[in-house]
Amino acid sequence: MELTETHTLPVPQQQTWDALNDTEILRACIPGCESIDPDGENAYLVALSATVGPVKARFKGRMQLTDIDAPNTYTIVFEGQGGAAGFAKGNARVNLEADGDAATKLSYTANAQVGGKLAQIGSRLVDGAARKIAGEFFKRFSAQFSADSDAQAPAPGDLSAAADGTPVQAESNQAEDGESGGEDNKGKKSWTAWISKF
Known part of the structure; x- marks a missing residue:
């Protein structure tokens, strides 16, 4: 499976980078995420629940950040086990590029392999679920910045x-x-x- 997408976020590049490296923000934004705990330098243990077609499972895995060039790019290498549901492993290359002074263009290319029941349900369902999860993540991620700006700057006349x-x-x-x-x-x-x- 390969997934390539680009999103424009309403905040400067450095702020976007900082948020992408904040485990509390990530935990709040990743659908079904239960925990993200440090596991060594630039590595994290992750637990999340996900539904892919008829398969619903709780995954436990590890992700490692490599090829780090702050605040421009890094690669996420991940692997997770979902018991009888199967496993997933792969990587995602994330790139940030300033889009003016107050916005950032985030693009990524993710490659993943799945096994077990996940592999049996077909790549179309897996791809669809991955796109849905990614879409929800960026919706929540963008909302984090909107919530921050609302809290810091009361509306005129309030x-x-x-x-x-x-x-x-x-x-x-x-x-x-x-x-x-x-x-x-x-x-x-x-x-x-x-x-x-x-």
């Missing part, structure tokens, strides 16, 4: 974001500065509107 219960700073400045009666009234009006919500 009065509830003020820690001490006061309205947004721009409004209080207008009321305090009193540059004009209209501005002063505007500040009072929005303060009244804000209080009336409670």
Whole structure:
């Protein structure tokens, strides 16, 4: 099986690289992942559950990062056993390329071999499941960055974001500065509107 895809992520290259090397982020993004634990330098023990066609199994395996050229590329070498379901092993070459100042183009080529029941159900089902898992991973991976930016930057006009219960700073400045009666009234009006919500 060979899988080649490209995704554009809404964050700079270095931030993408850091996230790809953060086991907590990976655990949250890999569908069915139960744990990722360090196992030596640039190596990890992984446990995950996956469904491929009629076969559902819990896999335990190991992945090793090789050919590391931070923050541009690395190769993931992996192997896993799923008991009666069979096994999977292979590698994936991951490349990062800056796409402007605030985005990164991530491309990868993965090659894998499967055995046991996984091999018996046919390459079409295995390929389809692999693409679905990869698609879900990148959907969650991109959402991690969206969640981070939402948490760090409250939406404009979000009065509830003020820690001490006061309205947004721009409004209080207008009321305090009193540059004009209209501005002063505007500040009072929005303060009244804000209080009336409670």
